[in-house]
Amino acid sequence: MAIVASAPGKVLMTGGYLILERPNPGLVLSTNARFYAIIKPLHHQIQSHTWAWAWTDVKLTSPQLSRESMYKLALKNLTIQPASSSEARNPFVEYAVQYSVAAAYATFDDNKKDLLQKLLLQGLDITILGCNDFYSYRNEIERRGFPLTPESLAIIPPFSPITFNTDDANGGDSKPEVAKTGLGSSAAMTTAVVAALLHYLDVVKLSSSKDQQERKDIADLDMVHKIAQTAHCIAQGKVGSGFDVSSAVYGSHRYVRFSPEVISSTQIAANVLPLPEVITDILNGNWDHDRTEFSLPPLMSLLLGEPGTGGSSTPSMVGAVKKWQKSDPEKSLDTWIRLSEANSALEVQLNLLRKLAKEQWDAYKSVIEGCSILRSDKWIEQASEPNKGAVIQALLGAKDAMLGIRYHMRLMGEAAGVPIEPESQTQLLDATMNLEGVLLAGVPGAGGFDAVFAVTLGDSSSNVTKIWSSFNVLALLVKEDPFGVSLESADPRTNEITSAVSSIHIE
Numbered sequence: 417m418a419i420v421a422s423a424p425g426k427v428l429m430t431g432g433y434l435i436l437e438r439p440n441p442g443l444v445l446s447t448n449a450r451f452y453a454i455i456k457p458l459h460h461q462i463q464s465h466t467w468a469w470a471w472t473d474v475k476l477t478s479p480q481l482s483r484e485s486m487y488k489l490a491l492k493n494l495t496i497q498p499a500s501s502s503e504a505r506n507p508f509v510e511y512a513v514q515y516s517v518a519a520a521y522a523t524f525d526d527n528k529k530d531l532l533q534k535l536l537l538q539g540l541d542i543t544i545l546g547c548n549d550f551y552s553y554r555n556e557i558e559r560r561g562f563p564l565t566p567e568s569l570a571i572i573p574p575f576s577p578i579t580f581n582t583d584d585a586n587g588g589d590s591k592p593e594v595a596k597t598g599l600g601s602s603a604a605m606t607t608a609v610v611a612a613l614l615h616y617l618d619v620v621k622l623s624s625s626k627d628q629q630e631r632k633d634i635a636d637l638d639m640v641h642k643i644a645q646t647a648h649c650i651a652q653g654k655v656g657s658g659f660d661v662s663s664a665v666y667g668s669h670r671y672v673r674f675s676p677e678v679i680s681s682t683q684i685a686a687n688v689l690p691l692p693e694v695i696t697d698i699l700n701g702n703w704d705h706d707r708t709e710f711s712l713p714p715l716m717s718l719l720l721g722e723p724g725t726g727g728s729s730t731p732s733m734v735g736a737v738k739k740w741q742k743s744d745p746e747k748s749l750d751t752w753i754r755l756s757e758a759n760s761a762l763e764v765q766l767n768l769l770r771k772l773a774k775e776q777w778d779a780y781k782s783v784i785e786g787c788s789i790l791r792s793d794k795w796i797e798q799a800s801e802p803n804k805g806a807v808i809q810a811l812l813g814a815k816d817a818m819l820g821i822r823y824h825m826r827l828m829g830e831a832a833g834v835p836i837e838p839e840s841q842t843q844l845l846d847a848t849m850n851l852e853g854v855l856l857a858g859v860p861g862a863g864g865f866d867a868v869f870a871v872t873l874g875d876s877s878s879n880v881t882k883i884w885s886s887f888n889v890l891a892l893l894v895k896e897d898p899f900g901v902s903l904e905s906a907d908p909r910t911n912e913i914t915s916a917v918s919s920i921h922i923e
């Protein structure tokens with residue numbers, strides 16, 4: 417039977433750059449854009465040609481890239497090799513397979529190892545699918561002559577083919593392989609494959625998002641996290657803060673990074689140590705990342721916009737900021753501290769709003785609805801009673817904190833010589849923050865030309881969508897969804913068909 421798992425894409429709302437250093441936190445929101453991995457046996461029976469049971473076949477299909485690759489996985493040392501030199505490579509999935517299988521061998525007793533061996537000898541058939549929201553369809557919309565609106569995006573069929581970045585319009589060299597929106601497709605892809613494989617091999621028992629309020633599979637999620645984070649770092653060839661993998665696993669949260677030493681044995685491993693030895697270090701390592709529950713307060717929506725300027729290279733922006741920290745330690749530390757203070761101020765206000773929503777729902781709801789049709793300079797007029805006043809103070813506090821974050825992010829960019837909040841985004845974000853019902857607007861993650869985000873109150877997001885269109889910014893269909901990695905009941909392509917069929921109304 418096929419096992420299907422999914423993992424969400426992310427938006428880093430606060431903590432860009434600072435989150436690279438412990439113990440600075442970042443607020444990361446997971447989204448309803450999900451990556452799916454489908455795993456089933458490749459053969460009905462154990463293949464006789466898997467001589468001496470030394471290796472097994474792995475087939476990887478990526479329909480959106482029209483790619484199908486065959487690999488050989490050696491069952492002793494778990495090396496993976498393309499079956500022929502012409503196969504397309506996907507290092508994220510390759511490491512995900514190697515490390516997941518290694519984790520299974522490392523955790524099983526002899527009896528379970530035998531069963532594992534038999535299951536593996538049937539081969540692995542892996543299909544990966546990413547929601548459209550991970551990829552840019554801006555060119556496609558323009559090519560079809562549609563308006564630059566979310567309604568146009570909604571017409572594009574689910575799991576559509578992905579545009580490759582082949583043109584040199586933006587200098588070419590720093591552009592990623594595929595046209596993406598910055599939601600963390602590689603982290604979600606790696607996490608979905610690891611989760612599906614670990615579940616398929618019986619290392620973890622994942623639960624599905626539908627059947628729970630509170631997750632009970634935390635230890636299993638930790639296992640998925642260790643393996644996905646390790647595979648992702650090696651495939652990327654760099655150790656970032658890991659907030660993207662963490663949110664793909666745990667969903668929206670407040671993240672403090674893991675100490676990079678925990679995966680140091682893998683860096684030697686790629687050259688010297690065999691994987692079955694390294695995996696024990698990974699599994700027993702001191703994974704000290706911190707994740708505290710966090711999600712947007714009720715009646716607030718996350719909105720993302722694609723400015724379409726071609727994206728920025730995160731590693732080179734990070735490099736420039738690090739260089740600046742070295743060259744001007746005093747000033748950079750000052751900016752760093754002020755930015756960190758603004759980040760915590762926003763966190764405090766958002767947590768306060770969540771608390772007020774719980775404790776005084778009626779006042780909270782009435783203020784949010786009232787403010788959703790007013791610009792923020794008019795919000796104070798809603799403070800007719802103390803309960804409402806507290807909500808308004810927290811809203812204004814959050815907005816102020818966001819202005820502080822943007823100011824210090826801009827300073828950091830200017831000092832480091834990289835456009836963290838480029839001038840074109842500044843105008844757009846100022847205009848956005850002045851609209852009715854807009855609480856926050858900023859550049860997520862590393863900033864640059866990748867994307868912009870806004871947090872809106874009540875039903876006010878259509879205002880934002882309109883103004884973004886006039887700035888030539890495409891509002892995406894993505895929403896916050898705080899749920900992390902999940903077991904799915906079926907191939908998402910069949911779900912789409914089922915829901916389309918059930919939505920047909922028979923009179």
Ligand SMILES: Nc1ncnc2c1ncn2[C@@H]1O[C@H](COP(=O)(O)OP(=O)(O)O)[C@@H](O)[C@H]1O
Nearest residue numbers: 478480481546593594596598599600601602603
């Ligand atoms: N559907 C897919 N099939 C295969 N590989 C994919 C798919 N989607 C993304 N990838 C891989 O992930 C890479 C993008 O990852 P990354 O640079 O982390 O982007 P993001 O900003 O979305 O995190 C692509 O270059 C490609 O190698």
Ligand SMILES: C[C@@](O)(CCOP(=O)(O)OP(=O)(O)O)CC(=O)O
Nearest residue numbers: 432433600656657658730861862863
């Ligand atoms: C600078 C950073 O702190 C945040 C980068 O966030 P993005 O969301 O911009 O990330 P990419 O998907 O890799 O482009 C680097 C990090 O935390 O690793």
